[in-house]
Amino acid sequence: MEEERVTELLGRVGRVDPPPFLLTRIEARIAARQGSRPSPTWVFATSMAMLMLVAVNSYVLFSGKANTEVTVDQLVGGMNMGASNQLYHD
Amino acid sequence: MSTATEFKQVYERHARMVFNLCLNYVQNRQDAEEVTQDVFVKVHDGMAEFRGEAAMRTWIYRISINACLDRIKAAKRAKRSVWSMLGFSGIEERIAGSDFDHPGVGLEQREATERIFQQINALPAQQKTALLLKTMEGLSQHEVAEVMGTSAKAVESLLSRARQQLKKDLDNTEG
Numbered sequence: 001m002e003e004e005r006v007t008e009l010l011g012r013v014g015r016v017d018p019p020p021f022l023l024t025r026i027e028a029r030i031a032a033r034q035g036s037r038p039s040p041t042w043v044f045a046t047s048m049a050m051l052m053l054v055a056v057n058s059y060v061l062f063s064g065k066a067n068t069e070v071t072v073d074q075l076v077g078g079m080n081m082g083a084s085n086q087l088y089h090d
Numbered sequence: 091m092s093t094a095t096e097f098k099q100v101y102e103r104h105a106r107m108v109f110n111l112c113l114n115y116v117q118n119r120q121d122a123e124e125v126t127q128d129v130f131v132k133v134h135d136g137m138a139e140f141r142g143e144a145a146m147r148t149w150i151y152r153i154s155i156n157a158c159l160d161r162i163k164a165a166k167r168a169k170r171s172v173w174s175m176l177g178f179s180g181i182e183e184r185i186a187g188s189d190f191d192h193p194g195v196g197l198e199q200r201e202a203t204e205r206i207f208q209q210i211n212a213l214p215a216q217q218k219t220a221l222l223l224k225t226m227e228g229l230s231q232h233e234v235a236e237v238m239g240t241s242a243k244a245v246e247s248l249l250s251r252a253r254q255q256l257k258k259d260l261d262n263t264e265g
Binding site: 026029 | 094098101105106108109110113114123126127130131134192193194195196199202203206225226253256257260
């Protein structure tokens with residue numbers, strides 16, 4: 001087939017208008033995608049809540065306030081008991 | 091102006107161009123409609139970044155070409171997997187041609203045009219793109235180069251090779 005014939009045939013391929021419903025379909029797809037995404041407010045609120053949780057936990061863990069070392073005397077005193085192992089007191 | 095109104099204007103300016111480019115690429119009305127939708131969803135997402143009609147037009151051409159190429163690759167993968175499961179091979183090109191449904195092609199020229207499109211589909215993607223943009227979209231060589239992100243010289247080379255290959259393939263099929 002000659003090149004001119006190819007060019008002629010391709011040149012005869014007409015331009016077509018897109019179907020009228022296409023824009024509606026495109027807009028529906030865009031709206032569906034936007035509906036499935038969480039709103040920025042929710043994302044921000046959740047992120048801040050999680051950050052606060054991590055911050056509080058970090059403070060408790062690393063500030064030394066979770067030190068559980070106690071002496072025997074402190075433990076006994078706190079429970080209102082005597083440190084002696086004698087059954088009978090004088 | 092709201093985003094929705096702006097998008098509608100962009101659609102009205104470019105829909106015909108995109109739809110026809112997709113039709114020439116995939117040669118099937120239903121596929122072209124779906125690819126056009128894909129293109130404009132991407133356009134909606136990114137259109138705020140573009141100022142100037144020329145830049146937007148080039149950008150939309152690129153999105154359209156990439157969307158068509160993705161569609162064609164996906165279709166070939168799907169057909170290959172079906173046919174290989176059934177034990178057939180070497181049948182892909184014949185199958186690809188059987189979906190021809192281009193509303194811009196008249197009945198009288200349908201068979202000859204379908205044969206030409208089959209040979210165009212067999213070209214490497216870059217050559218096919220250059221040929222379609224130049225021959226069917228009527229872009230200048232410089233415009234084709236801008237869309238494809240290459241030089242005018244490279245486009246000239248692609249077109250020359252595409253035409254040579256087409257001539258060879260069509261001469262072979264005519265025997």
